[in-house]
Amino acid sequence: MSNSKMLRWLLFALFVLAVGSTVGFVFLPRQKALAELRDELEAREQYIQQSEHLDVSIVRLENDLNAVRNYVDDRASRAPADGDLDIVFGSIAAEAKESGVVTHRFQPHAEDENESAVRRMTATLVTEGDFCQLFGFLRRMEQLPLAFWIDELQLQPAGDETDRLNCEMTLVIFADNRGNSD
Numbered sequence: 001m002s003n004s005k006m007l008r009w010l011l012f013a014l015f016v017l018a019v020g021s022t023v024g025f026v027f028l029p030r031q032k033a034l035a036e037l038r039d040e041l042e043a044r045e046q047y048i049q050q051s052e053h054l055d056v057s058i059v060r061l062e063n064d065l066n067a068v069r070n071y072v073d074d075r076a077s078r079a080p081a082d083g084d085l086d087i088v089f090g091s092i093a094a095e096a097k098e099s100g101v102v103t104h105r106f107q108p109h110a111e112d113e114n115e116s117a118v119r120r121m122t123a124t125l126v127t128e129g130d131f132c133q134l135f136g137f138l139r140r141m142e143q144l145p146l147a148f149w150i151d152e153l154q155l156q157p158a159g160d161e162t163d164r165l166n167c168e169m170t171l172v173i174f175a176d177n178r179g180n181s182d
Helices: 003-078 082-099 131-143
Strands: 102-108 118-129 147-158 161-176
Touching: 082 102, 082 118, 082 131, 082 161, 118 131, 131 147, 131 161
Parallel strands: none
Antiparallel strands: 102 118, 118 161, 147 161
């Protein structure tokens, strides 16, 4: 072989070695780094897509929170002040009288000290009347601007008269206690 051919082969071998070294030491590591960057970019795109769905959830939760706040404000506006419970009891007694039922007992119960913004007061109310009178009384109580519920209600015949009923109920009345709460 001549020197010029040998030189060409040597240069060709060096060229192949240089290309192989470049591929092995530069191109492949950069491809690996590029693949890692693509994976990271894809993960971030998925995160962004998920966070876009969170916007809808946040708006829905804010609407739910506003609805709850409106409900609480409505209930608080209907709750009498802590010192006005005697007026509440008087209103209930007046509605019983207007409905034609006879009140046998109206007994507020002692309660524990309550540190919350809403005071819960229970009372037992025992009345007598016919079914229509008792039903009218309950409807009239529902019309009162109070926050209360009937925890327990028992109807029994009043003696031998079949058209008269004894009604014993436990009322739970809620009062605004914000001035006395923590």
